[in-house]
Amino acid sequence: MQTPSLPVRDVSEFAADIRESLTKSAQRELPSKYLYDEVGSALFETICVLPEYGLTRADARLLQKHAGEIVGRLPGPLQVAELGSGSGKKTRWILEALAKRQKTYYYPIEISPSALAACEKELGQIDMVSIVGYEQPYLEGLRAVVESREEKDHLLVLFLGSTIGNFDRDAGEKFLNAVRGILRRGDALLLGTDLEKAVADQLLAYDDPAGVTAAFNLNLLGRINRELGADFDLSSFRHEARWNAKERRIEMHLRSLQEQTVEIPAAGLRVRLKEGETIWTESSHKYKAGDVLAMAARTGFRCEGQWLDEEWPFAQNLLIAK
Numbered sequence: 282m283q284t285p286s287l288p289v290r291d292v293s294e295f296a297a298d299i300r301e302s303l304t305k306s307a308q309r310e311l312p313s314k315y316l317y318d319e320v321g322s323a324l325f326e327t328i329c330v331l332p333e334y335g336l337t338r339a340d341a342r343l344l345q346k347h348a349g350e351i352v353g354r355l356p357g358p359l360q361v362a363e364l365g366s367g368s369g370k371k372t373r374w375i376l377e378a379l380a381k382r383q384k385t386y387y388y389p390i391e392i393s394p395s396a397l398a399a400c401e402k403e404l405g406q407i408d409m410v411s412i413v414g415y416e417q418p419y420l421e422g423l424r425a426v427v428e429s430r431e432e433k434d435h436l437l438v439l440f441l442g443s444t445i446g447n448f449d450r451d452a453g454e455k456f457l458n459a460v461r462g463i464l465r466r467g468d469a470l471l472l473g474t475d476l477e478k479a480v481a482d483q484l485l486a487y488d489d490p491a492g493v494t495a496a497f498n499l500n501l502l503g504r505i506n507r508e509l510g511a512d513f514d515l516s517s518f519r520h521e522a523r524w525n526a527k528e529r530r531i532e533m534h535l536r537s538l539q540e541q542t543v544e545i546p547a548a549g550l551r552v553r554l555k556e557g558e559t560i561w562t563e564s565s566h567k568y569k570a571g572d573v574l575a576m577a578a579r580t581g582f583r584c585e586g587q588w589l590d591e592e593w594p595f596a597q598n599l600l601i602a603k
């Protein structure tokens with residue numbers, strides 16, 4: 282049986298989210314999770330190889346270097362779930378380290394069907410590893426994984442790439458709390474966090490000279506055009522990256538270059554944008570190594586290990602549910 286690539290339920294949820302965020306009065310917004318359609322996911326993969334964007338390479342380096350030690354600190358038999366699998370490339374190091382000692386189940390949890398497919402393709406051939414993908418939001422997927430596990434199994438949850446940085450700080454903490462609530466005592470969470478660095482470097486990472494990040498950001502409007510029948514003129518917007526010093530985060534915005542009206546039929550919406558007004562599309566919070574430890578302690582975890590990259594400030598944090 283063929284499943285439709287875009288179930289009706291998703292279109293209306295997408296439309297409702299766009300409607301709510303785009304009509305906020307003080308500052309219009311769009312939810313960053315919608316950046317990753319097929320085009321957005323491909324552009325993000327390109328961002329990850331840009332010299333200015335060191336985050337993904339730092340994340341991968343740490344995993345490559347320390348995967349043996351990380352899994353060695355955890356009791357078996359161990360199953361692996363991942364929140365937002367992305368392409369799955371970095372996860373290979375963990376799965377290969379684990380496959381040396383046991384047969385391993387890997388459960389990527391990912392709302393983007395194209396990312397899930399890429400991940401299954403990338404990791405499908407590892408000996409001793411079986412993949413079962415969950416096309417669901419993070420917490421729902423994690424609940425489903427936990428319900429299906431056997432009594433003897435321990436769980437390692439991967440939340441890599443500093444995806445947590447997309448949450449506002451208190452929402453991020455709430456999210457860790459919710460993850461903890463789903464886990465059993467002794468289960469583990471491997472959390473990747475991008476650390477604060479020189480502001481100029483951070484800005485360049487989100488506003489690269491080749492314009493890949495600009496295209497990634499603008500594609501969100503293209504996606505709304507394609508899926509909700511909207512008429513955004515992408516050339517009437519400009520990508521902008523800002524460092525918000527108070528909140529210690531990079532913000533991506535799309536600035537309207539002129540006064541304009543946009544129709545979004547499937548959301549039943551007409552939006553009037555002023556010249557110079559921005560739509561806020563993403564936040565990437567940056568951390569200090571100590572922030573993560575404090576956050577872990579407040580959300581029911583203890584830190585079993587923290588590994589820092591030497592080239593690009595980034596931390597891999599191994600947290601154990603208390």
Ligand code: AVJ
Nearest residue numbers: 328442443444447487494565
């Ligand atoms: C995948 C959320 C970690 O915030 O750095 C990259 C996404 N946005 N360039 C990030 C992103 C612009 C990325 N995360």
